[in-house]
Amino acid sequence: MATNSTTIEALEEYKPHAEDGGATERLALLRDLAETTDLLASPFGAEVNNHVHTRYSFSPYSPAAVAYHARRAGLRVVGSVDHESIGAAGEMKRAAAVVGMGATVGCEIRVSFAGTAFEDRRLNNPDTVGNAYMVLHGVPEPSISALARRLVPINAARETRNRRQVAKLNAIIRDSLGEIDYDRDVRPLSWAAQGGSVTERHILYALAQRVYDVLQKRVVHGRGRRTEETGQFLEDVLGISTGGAVRTRIGDEDNPHRLYDLLGVFKAEFVPRFFIQPDGTECPPVTEITAFGRELGAIPAYAYLGDVGESPTGDKKAQHFEDAYLDELFAALPALGYRAITYMPPRNTLEQLQRVQALAAEHGLMEISGVDINSSRQSFHCPEVLQEEFRHLTESTWALVGHEVATSVDITAGLFLHNDRGVPGDLQERIRRFAATGKQSAPSGEGA
Numbered sequence: 447m448a449t450n451s452t453t454i455e456a457l458e459e460y461k462p463h464a465e466d467g468g469a470t471e472r473l474a475l476l477r478d479l480a481e482t483t484d485l486l487a488s489p490f491g492a493e494v495n496n497h498v499h500t501r502y503s504f505s506p507y508s509p510a511a512v513a514y515h516a517r518r519a520g521l522r523v524v525g526s527v528d529h530e531s532i533g534a535a536g537e538m539k540r541a542a543a544v545v546g547m548g549a550t551v552g553c554e555i556r557v558s559f560a561g562t563a564f565e566d567r568r569l570n571n572p573d574t575v576g577n578a579y580m581v582l583h584g585v586p587e588p589s590i591s592a593l594a595r596r597l598v599p600i601n602a603a604r605e606t607r608n609r610r611q612v613a614k615l616n617a618i619i620r621d622s623l624g625e626i627d628y629d630r631d632v633r634p635l636s637w638a639a640q641g642g643s644v645t646e647r648h649i650l651y652a653l654a655q656r657v658y659d660v661l662q663k664r665v666v667h668g669r670g671r672r673t674e675e676t677g678q679f680l681e682d683v684l685g686i687s688t689g690g691a692v693r694t695r696i697g698d699e700d701n702p703h704r705l706y707d708l709l710g711v712f713k714a715e716f717v718p719r720f721f722i723q724p725d726g727t728e729c730p731p732v733t734e735i736t737a738f739g740r741e742l743g744a745i746p747a748y749a750y751l752g753d754v755g756e757s758p759t760g761d762k763k764a765q766h767f768e769d770a771y772l773d774e775l776f777a778a779l780p781a782l783g784y785r786a787i788t789y790m791p792p793r794n795t796l797e798q799l800q801r802v803q804a805l806a807a808e809h810g811l812m813e814i815s816g817v818d819i820n821s822s823r824q825s826f827h828c829p830e831v832l833q834e835e836f837r838h839l840t841e842s843t844w845a846l847v848g849h850e851v852a853t854s855v856d857i858t859a860g861l862f863l864h865n866d867r868g869v870p871g872d873l874q875e876r877i878r879r880f881a882a883t884g885k886q887s888a889p890s891g892e893g894a
Contacts, residue, residue, distance in 0.1 A: 496525030497816025736783025847884030
């Protein structure tokens with residue numbers, strides 16, 4: 447049997463010649479770890495996270511590895527949410543069952559607000575005006591294939607734009623870093639062949655790899671001082687200034703997260719130089735996707751970002767988003783087809799989120815929260831959800847689990863009346879009822 451460290455590394459491997467991309471083998475490895483290590487003896491805490499990205503969009507983690515690390519962290523529920531992909535769903539559910547956890551699955555999609563009062567507003571997407579991220583939470587198992595089919599043209603349009611973006615990037619870096627080849631350097635970083643997506647983060651990861659490759663060659667040829675000069679190199683070659691802890695991290699050869707740290711620098715400071723706006727195929731109309739999500743039995747959720755001061759993940763610059771018109775936005779969300787609001791406590795101030803909570807209650811929107819893990823530097827822990835102001839979000843996550851249990855049997859039997867808003871006054875009671883169903887379904891036998 448492989449050593450534990452080798453086995454854990456194998457949880458990340460993609461097998462292009464396997465029918466399921468290696469999911470069967472990864473799940474077998476996870477079972478082996480569950481049986482031969484103290485993994486299942488790790489104590490449960492009270493935390494949950496329903497918004498972990500996997501390698502089906504951008505992340506260091508396969509769904510099986512997500513379950514492993516979440517179980518090690520003591521989470522009771524874990525959920526996958528990938529950009530324009532639902533490819534992780536089956537493996538995520540099975541992997542969570544192996545380690546005795548509850549699971550929920552979803553998909554993050556970018557939509558257009560053209561034709562609404564917000565078409566000229568910067569919503570929750572740092573790179574565009576009039577487009578927004580949203581999440582289809584609680585996707586029932588029978589609806590997964592239909593959602594996967596709907597995502598095919600979206601990702602095809604994104605592929606075309608990605609190639610144009612790489613060409614634009616090459617015009618900037620050609621003289622100093624050489625060209626990046628999309629098919630050789632970018633697409634292989636993804637799991638697109640098995641229904642995953644290719645995002646700007648893949649392009650930036652390839653760029654980060656190229657920077658370190660060039661720096662290493664300078665060392666070999668006696669023209670550099672190892673990677674301590676990374677920060678200066680970025681300033682000289684790309685005009686990007688770094689300082690403090692970030693400059694230290696990206697220049698530290700022993701930093702295991704340095705590729706992700708450099709990617710974060712690029713995402714915050716460099717993307718606008720090669721970014722191309724997506725078209726209407728890649729970002730469909732908001733009401734089309736919310737209606738489609740409800741027909742699937744999923745819960746369409748607006749992803750609140752809020753004005754950003756200092757970004758805790760280091761990949762967003764200070765910028766204004768929805769806070770200046772939040773009352774107007776929340777009043778419009780139900781009519782646009784949203785049934786929930788999703789937010790991330792580590793990203794915002796308590797004052798921002800108390801305002802979000804009050805508006806969600808006023809407009810009958812379910813509150814959902816998870817932290818979008820997409821870097822090896824990020825912890826699977828989110829202690830903020832244990833604060834008194836956010837404890838109800840744990841119940842909401844269990845309610846998503848219960849919602850998927852119910853809608854997998856009867857697509858009309860979900861948290862919200864089928865294709866309807868439901869009655870705001872009984873929303874909290876329904877959340878409690880579905881949370882109880884979710885806890886009863888937990889593989890460990892108890893989810894309290």
